[in-house]
Amino acid sequence: xxxxIAFYFFAGLTVVTSALVIGQRNPMYSVMLLIASFGALAGxxxxxxxxxxxxxxxxxxxxxxxxxxxFVVMLLNAAQEDAAQYDRLHPLRxxxxxxxxxxxxxxxIVQLGWALTRATDFAAPVGGRADASAVSSVRExxxxxxxxxxxxxxxxxxxxLVAMVGAVVLARKEEPSQ
Amino acid sequence: xxxxxxxxxxxxxxxxxxxxxxxxxxxxxxxxxSIEIMLNAVNLSFVAFGRFAGDxxxxxxxxxxxxxxxxxxxxxxxxxxxxxxxRESLNPDAFTSLKW
Amino acid sequence: MDSATLLRFxxxxxxxFLAFNALIIASAVxxxxxxxxxxxxxQRYGPYLVGPHGTLQPFADILKLLFKEELRPKGxxxxxxxxxxxxxxxxxxxxxxxxxxxxxxxxxxxxDEPLNLGIADVNVGVLVVFAVTSMGxxxxxxxxxxxxxxxxxxxxxxxxxxxxxxxxxxxxxxxAVILLAGSMSLxxxxxxxxxxxxxxxxxxxxxxxxxxxxxxxxxGIAETNRAPFDFPEAEQxxxxxxNTEYSSVRFALFPQAExxxxxxxxxxxxxxxxxxxxxxxxxxxxxxxxxxxxSVLLVFYIVLRWTVPxxxxxxxxxxxxxxxxxxxxxxxxxxxxxxxYFNA
Numbered sequence: 241x242x243x244x245i246a247f248y249f250f251a252g253l254t255v256v257t258s259a260l261v262i263g264q265r266n267p268m269y270s271v272m273l274l275i276a277s278f279g280a281l282a283g284x285x286x287x288x289x290x291x292x293x294x295x296x297x298x299x300x301x302x303x304x305x306x307x308x309x310x311f312v313v314m315l316l317n318a319a320q321e322d323a324a325q326y327d328r329l330h331p332l333r334x335x336x337x338x339x340x341x342x343x344x345x346x347x348x349i350v351q352l353g354w355a356l357t358r359a360t361d362f363a364a365p366v367g368g369r370a371d372a373s374a375v376s377s378v379r380e381x382x383x384x385x386x387x388x389x390x391x392x393x394x395x396x397x398x399x400x401l402v403a404m405v406g407a408v409v410l411a412r413k414e415e416p417s418q
Numbered sequence: 419x420x421x422x423x424x425x426x427x428x429x430x431x432x433x434x435x436x437x438x439x440x441x442x443x444x445x446x447x448x449x450x451x452s453i454e455i456m457l458n459a460v461n462l463s464f465v466a467f468g469r470f471a472g473d474x475x476x477x478x479x480x481x482x483x484x485x486x487x488x489x490x491x492x493x494x495x496x497x498x499x500x501x502x503x504x505r506e507s508l509n510p511d512a513f514t515s516l517k518w
Numbered sequence: 519m520d521s522a523t524l525l526r527f528x529x530x531x532x533x534x535f536l537a538f539n540a541l542i543i544a545s546a547v548x549x550x551x552x553x554x555x556x557x558x559x560x561q562r563y564g565p566y567l568v569g570p571h572g573t574l575q576p577f578a579d580i581l582k583l584l585f586k587e588e589l590r591p592k593g594x595x596x597x598x599x600x601x602x603x604x605x606x607x608x609x610x611x612x613x614x615x616x617x618x619x620x621x622x623x624x625x626x627x628x629x630d631e632p633l634n635l636g637i638a639d640v641n642v643g644v645l646v647v648f649a650v651t652s653m654g655x656x657x658x659x660x661x662x663x664x665x666x667x668x669x670x671x672x673x674x675x676x677x678x679x680x681x682x683x684x685x686x687x688x689x690x691x692x693x694a695v696i697l698l699a700g701s702m703s704l705x706x707x708x709x710x711x712x713x714x715x716x717x718x719x720x721x722x723x724x725x726x727x728x729x730x731x732x733x734x735x736x737x738g739i740a741e742t743n744r745a746p747f748d749f750p751e752a753e754q755x756x757x758x759x760x761n762t763e764y765s766s767v768r769f770a771l772f773p774q775a776e777x778x779x780x781x782x783x784x785x786x787x788x789x790x791x792x793x794x795x796x797x798x799x800x801x802x803x804x805x806x807x808x809x810x811x812x813s814v815l816l817v818f819y820i821v822l823r824w825t826v827p828x829x830x831x832x833x834x835x836x837x838x839x840x841x842x843x844x845x846x847x848x849x850x851x852x853x854x855x856x857x858x859y860f861n862a
Contacts, residue, residue, distance in 0.1 A: 247420050251428045258432055258455050262439030267447045268598065268663075274451055275656070281458055288425070288469045293477045295645040297461075300484045303652035305454070305491045307659070307682060312495045313447060314663050314675070316502050345438035352430035356423045365419030370472020378642060378702060381474050389478060396485045403489030410496035413503070 243287060250283035267313045271306060278302040289372040292381060425466035432459035446498045446508045450491065457487045522630055529625060534637055541614060545777035546576035548816065555817065556824045586766040593666035602664060603771035606657030610778040613650040616643030617785040618705040620795050620804035635795075635805065636705060643704040644692055647786055648685070651741060655681045657775065658743075676749055676831055683838040684740035684747075690846040691734040694853040695723055695790045704786070708794030724791040727853065731791045733846045735815075738783035740838065742776055745823040749831050784815035 257277040264270045278301045285294035357363075374380070385393060432455055439452025461480045468476015498508070505512050550565065550573065557564025565572030590599055620635025640646055655678045662674015699707040713721050724731045740747040788794055788811040795804030829837070 244420065247424070251424070255428065255431050255435070258435045261455065262435060262443060262448065262452055264448075267445060267451075268595070270448055270451055272598070272601075272660075274454065277455070278458065281462060284425070284428070284462060285465055287420070288465050290465050290469065290477050291640060291642045292645070293461075293465055293480050295642050295649050296481060296484065298649040299645070299652055300488060301454075301458070303649060303655070304682070305488050307655060307678065308491060308495060309447065309451065310656075310659060311675070311678075312499060314659075314671070316447075316499065316508070341441045342438060345434045345441075348437075349431050349434045352434070353427045356426045356430065359423070363421050363423055364470075366422045366425060366466060366470050367419060369470060372469075374472040375469050375474055375477070376641075377474075381477060384474050385478050385481070389482075392482060396482060399489055400485065403492050407492040407496035410493065411499045 246283065247287050250280045250287065253277070253280035254284065268310075271309050271313055274309075275302050275306050278306070288366065289376040291376060292378045422466060422470050426463060429459045429463040429466070432456075432462065444509050444511060446501070446510060447495075449510070450494050450498070453494075454487065454491065457483060526631075526633065529633055533633070533635060537614070537619070537637055538611070541611060541778055541781060542774075544781050545774045546580070548777045548780070548820075549576045549579060549773070551816070552820050552823075555820050559821070559824050580770065583766055583770045588767065589765045591666050595664040595666070598660050598664035600768065602657050602661035603768045603775070604657075605660065606654060606775035607771045607778070609650050609654040609657065610775040610782065613647050613654070613782045614778065614785060616640055616646050616704050617782065617789060618708060618794060619785070619808045621801050623801075634705065639703055639705045641701075641703045644696060644702045644707070644786075644790075647704075647782065648689060648692065651779065651782070652681075652685055654775070654779065657772075661772070677743055680743070680747065680749070680831075680834060680838070681741055683835055684737045684842070687733055687838065687842040687846040688737035688741060690843070690850050691730045691737060692790070694727060694730045694846075694850045697850070697853055697857055698723055698726060704789045704794075708789050708796065711793045712796055720793055720796065722791060722793040727791065727849070729845070729849050730853070731787070733842060733849065734787060734791070735818075736842060737846075738787065739819065739822070740834070742779040742783055744776070744780065744819055746826045746829045747834055748823075749828060749834060780816060780819055781812065784812045784819070787815055788812055 254277050257273045257280065261270045261273045261277065264273065278297060282294040282297045282302075285291075285297060436452045436454075436456030436459060439455065440449050443449055443452065461483055464476045464479050464483070466476075468474065468479075501513060502508060553575070554564040554572065563572075565575035568574045568578045590596075615637040616639060618634065618636035618639055622632035622634045624630075624632045658681070659674045659678040662670045662672070662677070665671075695707065696702055699710045701707060701710070711721050711723060715721060719725065739745075785808075788808065792811050792815075794811075795808040797803070797807035
């Protein structure tokens, strides 16, 4: 019973804050709402017996990536710049094209939801088939990560290095040409 | 006990919200945020299926997705900074001509 | 629910309530302790008039702050200006949750099964502390930005860059201890430090990881924005940094968050390196030992603030990235190699 309440609370919070993210005019509010969404998502992960994924979500997504977004929004002063004609209107009051897009998104949600609830295979409880200990042990996770996926792990570290160098180069001020 | 389909519906909803954000918003930073929403929806789906099948690989894929998302956010934001420095605007409609 | 479960629930609620109040009182005591110790180091008395030898000074300070006018600058963002101190304080309190402060107890036989003296011991406790303190960065960044003032903005940006940079050294120092203990739960890390070598040296990890302890303490000082890393609130350079525009209650929350972060950092340091609540008669007096060890570390924090000069910002960043983080990684590598060698 408390698990059900926790699930609906966190799921509702995630969806509501994500919907608010795409509807905000001020990017600063969008970033803060997305942080709240990531926190709620971490709550969902804990409900799925994945504590390490939940904590990593907070550390990496909410604690590092969002700080990056926050810095960029602050330094570009994005909230106070002169909004183009498009942005002066609230997103849901844009011309018919945008409303059509929103309607399509809603239809997609309804269709996916209908398809997912109809598939009987997925009606089983998520914790029904397998034991929690197979998934929640951090030791097991580390073992599989470093034994089976060692190459992907090393490749990811090189990817991060490349991304770091690329970000520094791209954001650098151009030297004044002589 | 929560059926797996509930988690998948939440994941699908988040993904559609992300897609809607990418299409509807005319602000580069909000577009990048919507992409992050999409990546998180996929993460939720992976963890849910991993729990369902009793397989730890669901969470392992999630770590790789998070790492790639971090790298992509960094490079994407660096591009946004470079673009903003050039045109003083965050509206993607300001960058429609191929001339720099 | 039968009476035994209800009693257990009540006991747990009592522990949480007591810990919460203890943290608040600790921040008040630290306000006084800081000014008294600063006074003694500077050959003067410190606060002396309010209460016997100035012991009621924190209450006077709090009353004064509560009666001040609540100001908000004109261009300040309405929601974020108020959210920032709330975020700082909430993350400071939540970060203390996984820290264990005593052995398990049955409260002199009242309960059937023993109850752990700690708020929430999760099996990834060390990482939870790390995650929540990295959320504490937002309080400072938002405070700096939403005040709509250039001093605040600079203070906020510098503080957040500093905190993020020192999180790396912090995490790798933690990782070395986790290697030794074999678990990420803070309670299990403390329990693996039980026993002694040769009868009198306790098996604390500070003896196995002296360099790691020093790195952790330095990173902890940088994380809590204390001197010599307190450039973000440097009184001489930036007015008051990110909390320039704050007054009254919103202002009071920032130093309180800072002191509670100090207590949490000291709590995690004692759990990881100094044996937590372990000591002679630790089953009954565990909490006393815990408080004593934390107090030693807190006095160290305070004495350090009034002893060393402040780092300049670029020196601070270069120290964190170029010296502390590589040292921390080398510490982790050596620890891993030794653990592998002695366990093979």
